[in-house]
Structure formats: structure tokens, C-alpha cells
Amino acid sequence: MNKETEIKLRVSRETLNALRDHPLLKKRNKSGWEQRELFNQYYDTPARDLAQAKVALRLRRDGEQIIQTLKTRGQSVAGLSERNEWDWYLSKAKLDLKKLDDSCWPASLAELDKKQLTPLFSTDFTRQKAEIAWGRGKARTVIEAALDLGKVIAGEGEEEICELELELRQGEPAALLELACELAADLPLMPCDISKAERGYRLFDAGSYSLHLPAPELNGEMPLDDAFSALAWHLLGSSQRLAEQYRFNGHWKLLEQWLQQLIDLRALLGSLGQAAPRASSRELREALDALLADWRPRLLAGQQDDSLRHNAPALFAAELQGNRWGLLSLQLSRWLLQRGWTAGRNNRGNRQGAAPLASWLATLIGEEGQALVLKRYQQQPEDLGEQLPRLERLLVWLRLARSALDVAETDRLFGELGKLHSLACQAITVELLPERQTQAQIVQSLKAWKQLVR
Numbered sequence: 001m002n003k004e005t006e007i008k009l010r011v012s013r014e015t016l017n018a019l020r021d022h023p024l025l026k027k028r029n030k031s032g033w034e035q036r037e038l039f040n041q042y043y044d045t046p047a048r049d050l051a052q053a054k055v056a057l058r059l060r061r062d063g064e065q066i067i068q069t070l071k072t073r074g075q076s077v078a079g080l081s082e083r084n085e086w087d088w089y090l091s092k093a094k095l096d097l098k099k100l101d102d103s104c105w106p107a108s109l110a111e112l113d114k115k116q117l118t119p120l121f122s123t124d125f126t127r128q129k130a131e132i133a134w135g136r137g138k139a140r141t142v143i144e145a146a147l148d149l150g151k152v153i154a155g156e157g158e159e160e161i162c163e164l165e166l167e168l169r170q171g172e173p174a175a176l177l178e179l180a181c182e183l184a185a186d187l188p189l190m191p192c193d194i195s196k197a198e199r200g201y202r203l204f205d206a207g208s209y210s211l212h213l214p215a216p217e218l219n220g221e222m223p224l225d226d227a228f229s230a231l232a233w234h235l236l237g238s239s240q241r242l243a244e245q246y247r248f249n250g251h252w253k254l255l256e257q258w259l260q261q262l263i264d265l266r267a268l269l270g271s272l273g274q275a276a277p278r279a280s281s282r283e284l285r286e287a288l289d290a291l292l293a294d295w296r297p298r299l300l301a302g303q304q305d306d307s308l309r310h311n312a313p314a315l316f317a318a319e320l321q322g323n324r325w326g327l328l329s330l331q332l333s334r335w336l337l338q339r340g341w342t343a344g345r346n347n348r349g350n351r352q353g354a355a356p357l358a359s360w361l362a363t364l365i366g367e368e369g370q371a372l373v374l375k376r377y378q379q380q381p382e383d384l385g386e387q388l389p390r391l392e393r394l395l396v397w398l399r400l401a402r403s404a405l406d407v408a409e410t411d412r413l414f415g416e417l418g419k420l421h422s423l424a425c426q427a428i429t430v431e432l433l434p435e436r437q438t439q440a441q442i443v444q445s446l447k448a449w450k451q452l453v454r
Helices: 013-020 023-028 173-182 196-204 224-249 252-269 278-302 306-321 324-337 349-356 359-371 374-379 381-404 408-427 432-445 445-450
Strands: 001-012 032-046 055-062 065-072 075-077 082-089 119-134 143-153 157-170
Touching: 001 173, 013 143, 013 157, 023 119, 023 173, 032 196, 055 196, 082 324, 119 157, 119 196, 143 173, 143 196, 157 196, 173 324, 173 359, 173 381, 224 252, 224 306, 224 324, 224 349, 224 359, 224 381, 224 432, 252 306, 252 381, 278 306, 278 324, 306 324, 359 381, 374 381, 374 432, 381 432, 408 445, 432 445
Parallel strands: none
Antiparallel strands: 001 082, 001 157, 032 055, 032 119, 055 065, 065 082, 075 082, 119 143, 143 157
């Protein structure tokens, strides 16, 4: 068994051609480019039991070689994935079911009749690959860069394959993100947490691509640093999956959810105080602010204007043709992997980062709640919009970590604050102002609010 660590980046044909001649890859290329034609047939049962178990099984023809491969999902976060992989070289293009024994076959499929396995879809593509030497101090790091161009074919459906894969051959995973960030500074690269196998299944069933990653499991005793890391990875990974699916089908709801992940990420980055010195996240916050400045008003306007919804896929495609979104995603991944928020913080910041989540979160809500001064907006509801950043900082933690609080009715607190935030986002009308006043009164009267905001 091998462990495969890679990052997959969706690109255009123009970018694929530019990558081959990119100065950085040319300088670091130690093997030269090698081209191969790869023909891959994926197998599953008619009920798609392997897909449900997050397993991919394929036969690959690579020149004269026939290779049977089994892959398990493993860990996959924000485009950087680790998978277990088993390869067997066969003498003919037919599955060898005897290879699929207990040493590799998932326990959840132990009762499956493997004779039901049948060809489901194919991924045929041309691969140009090279070994890239990536220096990280004295440590030897080798990355295989693969430029793939071809098609996924499932029944009558097909989708183009046009991507860059960076696979770690030797060294630390951070090297993949370092190289990807360098390339994304010049070219549009879209981190893409969807395998070729998942694309094949998606052609059968567009809903088979899971958009919502499992929420991180938090508890009140875990350190703030660990909770922040888990939440930020979750939001970033979710934003990338939503971007991929919106690019695929253009459903407006997905674009709204993508924007919400970015709003939550921005709020999270601004919430840690001395546990994350502002200098450590300044460039990331500025990049997020620029993205939100363009997309937030578009989505607010699109709620009332069907023509804006109709034009949104073209605007999103234009976004992906630039390098802003891809570079930000990769830089965030690198920052999170290296725990960049801990750089340069003082002793007080270190103590905050090590503080139990429950006590820190109660303090955060108390301080932000006091600064919100809800009584003021019962008298001046027209000014509530100025509190959007504070409301979003409260909401991101209540949305994802309220279970860590030992306080009654936190679900209701989250819901009522969400209503207040929605009212704060809307354009001011005569009818809106009394609604803001009433909602501010409701939040202030909640038991959880009174307990946390003293």
C-alpha cells in the first residue's frame, strides 16, 4: 500500500499550455516532460456501493501495462488530499477479484458480492509529467507535476479533464502548497477537491458530489488554536466544493452558500484578538475583503433581480479566469497548514490560543455583545448596518461552535441573531425600521444573551 498526497488544480487549456513552459517549472524540472496516454475504466456495483463507501476501483492501461488500483478517500481538506492506494500489475485487462482481500478491502463492504462489479465510466486522458525538485532548506523534496487533458465519459454524458496534479514523492506536504502558491501568483489555478472518479459519478447523478463536509467535532475543553484551525479548514474546504459545483451547474443557491463560507472565514479571521496578531493575517483579510466587496452586492441585488441571477455564471467564470480566487484559496491553505496565526504573537496571545474553547467563546460573546449595544439600535435602527462585522463574528462561532457553550437556548440565540443580521443587510425602508427595533428587543430579552452579555 502507498499513501498518495496530492493537490488537484483545475485549469483552462491556455493555462495548461502555459504551465509546461512556466519558468519555475522549467528551472526545477529534473526529469524532463514525459507524455503518456492513460485509459481508465472504473468499476462499481449497479447500486454504487463502492461510491457510498468512498472507494474507487479502476483498471488502467498505460502503454503495455495493465494496472488495477484501489483507492480509499482518506483525508481531503481544501484541495490537499491524502489517500491510501493499492496497485497490482496484471497480465490482462480483467479485474482480479482475489487481490481485493481483507488487507485492502473496506470492512463496510465485507458482505458485498464482488461479482456484481461492472464497468461504470471511463477517464481517458493524455498526461505529461515531470519530477520537480523543490528545495526546503536541507530537506530533499520531490514533487511530480502532471498535466492532464482528456475526458470523463459516463453513458451519454462527458466532461473535460483539464487539470494540474501535484503529487508529493518525497518531503513534507507543505511543499505542495508552496509550489502551488508560486504558480497561482502568475496563472489562474482553481483548487479542486473532486477526483476524476467523483466526476464520473457526478455525470450519472449531479447530486452525488457531496457539497457539505462533515462539521468539525468540537468540545469545550479543546484549545482555541485547535478549534480555530478545524473551523477554518472546514469553511475553506466547503467554499471550494461549492465553487466547483456552481461552476458545474450554475445553481444560484450554491453561489449564495459559497459567499456565506467566505463571509464566515472573514469573520473568523477577525475574531481571535491577540491569539492571531493582525499582522499575521493582514494579506489574507485584505484579499477576502476585496472578493467580498465584489460578490456581496451582486448576490444581494440578485435576490430581487432575475437578470442578475441569469448573468451570475458568466461573472463567476470570469472570476475563475483570473487568479484571485485560486491564489487566495491556496494561500489560506498554506497559512492554516503552517499555523500562520501563531507567528509573532506574544505570551498573552499564546495563553489565549491555549485557552479552553468554552471559556474563550463565552468571553468573546460577552465582549462583542456588550459592544453591540442593542439598546442603541432600538432607538436608532437605521444605523444597525454598521454592526454587520460584529454580528458576523458572533454568528460564525454560534453557527459552528455553540455546542461548546454550557448555556441554555443557544440554538435560539443563533437563530434570532441571524434574523437581526438579515435585517441589517437589507436596504432601509419605512417598513424595515420597526422590524429592526423589534428584533433587537427580542435578542436582548433572550436568556442566553442575558447570561453571556452581563
